[in-house]
Amino acid sequence: MPPLAxxxxxxxxRAAMALGEINDTRAVEPLIQALKDNSAYVQAEAAWxxxxxxxxxxNPLIQALKDNESDxxxRAAYTLGMINDTRSLxxxxxxxxDNxxxxxxxAAWxxxxxxxxxxxxxxxxxxNNNSEVQWxxxxxxxxINDTRAxxxxxxxxxxKNSLVSVYSEEALAIIDGxxAVEPLIQALKDNxxxxxxxxxxxxxxxxxxxATEPLxxxxxxxxxxxxxxAALALGEMGNASAVEPLVETLKDNxxxxRWRAAWxxxxxxxxxAVEPLIQxLKDNxxxxxxxxAWALGEIEDAGSVEPLIVALGINDTAxxxxAAMALGKIGNASAVEPLILALKDNQSEVRINVAWSLGTxxxxxAVEPLIQALKDxxxxxxxxAAAALQMIGEPSVEPLIQALRGE
Numbered sequence: 001m002p003p004l005a006x007x008x009x010x011x012x013x014r015a016a017m018a019l020g021e022i023n024d025t026r027a028v029e030p031l032i033q034a035l036k037d038n039s040a041y042v043q044a045e046a047a048w049x050x051x052x053x054x055x056x057x058x059n060p061l062i063q064a065l066k067d068n069e070s071d072x073x074x075r076a077a078y079t080l081g082m083i084n085d086t087r088s089l090x091x092x093x094x095x096x097x098d099n100x101x102x103x104x105x106x107a108a109w110x111x112x113x114x115x116x117x118x119x120x121x122x123x124x125x126x127x128n129n130n131s132e133v134q135w136x137x138x139x140x141x142x143x144i145n146d147t148r149a150x151x152x153x154x155x156x157x158x159x160k161n162s163l164v165s166v167y168s169e170e171a172l173a174i175i176d177g178x179x180a181v182e183p184l185i186q187a188l189k190d191n192x193x194x195x196x197x198x199x200x201x202x203x204x205x206x207x208x209x210x211a212t213e214p215l216x217x218x219x220x221x222x223x224x225x226x227x228x229x230a231a232l233a234l235g236e237m238g239n240a241s242a243v244e245p246l247v248e249t250l251k252d253n254x255x256x257x258r259w260r261a262a263w264x265x266x267x268x269x270x271x272x273a274v275e276p277l278i279q280x281l282k283d284n285x286x287x288x289x290x291x292x293a294w295a296l297g298e299i300e301d302a303g304s305v306e307p308l309i310v311a312l313g314i315n316d317t318a319x320x321x322x323a324a325m326a327l328g329k330i331g332n333a334s335a336v337e338p339l340i341l342a343l344k345d346n347q348s349e350v351r352i353n354v355a356w357s358l359g360t361x362x363x364x365x366a367v368e369p370l371i372q373a374l375k376d377x378x379x380x381x382x383x384x385a386a387a388a389l390q391m392i393g394e395p396s397v398e399p400l401i402q403a404l405r406g407e
Contacts, residue, residue, distance in 0.1 A: 035064060232263070258285065286316040331360060348381055370388050
């Protein structure tokens with residue numbers, strides 16, 4: 001209800017509400033005009049009243065989509081979505097390209113509300129020259145969730161505009177995942193590399209085992225992005241049959257592909273990848289090294305402790321930080337002394353992870369160094385040191401009491 005202090009607003013608001021209840025077509029045009037009222041309360045009540053009238057209000061509302069005022073247009077789109085009349089489908093698709101983003105969003109919402117009848121106009125909109133129309137159409141097709149949109153959305157993956165291809169990818173992941181698998185597998189062979197790598201990404205989101213072997217084959221694609229996306233997808237799917245091919249991919253001539261392969265092996269967590277990942281700690285690319293360290297931490301094999309300790313000395317912050325975290329996940333006591341030394345690393349990112357790992361290992365010899373770390377110049381290091389002392393528990397009590405006393 002509007003503020004009672006403004007009696008004129010209240011009069012118009014109550015009039016609009018009453019007209020919506022009476023449902024007389026003579027009120028359609030005045031209510032359309034009320035969408036332009038200075039009061040948002042009156043606008044909202046007029047939109048509700050028009051929605052309540054249904055069919056007779058559709059054509060005037062379609063005309064209102066062309067109004068000069070954005071408030072009128074988005075409220076018209078909203079009301080058309082509530083009425084859910086197929087006459088408004090094409091005008092709403094046109095409104096996807098409006099120069100006001102809120103009008104675009106409300107038109108997309110309205111089309112999504114209409115559901116399957118909006119499918120064909122939205123599929124046609126994927127070929128529109130306006131990228132705003134295209135990506136909002138793709139987004140809405142995902143919400144409608146009809147398998148007939150799969151092939152057009154796969155074609156839309158080729159669009160140069162990144163928003164169009166991204167939302168097409170997201171829609172494909174939503175639309176009946178299993179139903180999209182076979183067309184996406186076929187798309188892995190498309191002549192366009194963008195279609196291939198985006199199809200691989202979608203398959204990684206759907207997580208259907210039918211895609212495992214085709215994605216393994218794509219690890220040999222001649223395009224770097226395609227191979228990298230296939231590696232990422234295989235990691236997300238977590239199928240052990242991908243381990244050996246991913247181990248081979250650690251030797252790829254492109255570092256982007258190699259670090260994705262390392263990440264994938266860490267996600268699958270198969271111990272047979274430990275030795276190859278240890279070797280990848282020596283890679284000449286720091287991203288590969290850091291992801292290999294992370295992966296070894298995920299697999300939690302004691303055989304990787306010594307190589308990870310060595311990695312604490314690598315001249316790259318991300319690698320040292322990943323190695324420190326990995327040692328904490330493995331939890332082997334032999335890492336305590338090297339980690340204590342790493343509490344003095346000149347990079348706070350490393351010290352933060354070191355403190356966490358010492359707390360995870362819970363070795364009492366780390367208590368005094370962690371007490372000292374409570375004075376670190378970095379707030380996050382101090383916070384992790386305190387948390388680590390708490391994790392270690394009883395051995396921390398006396399030193400913490402002394403710290404409390406300022407001793």
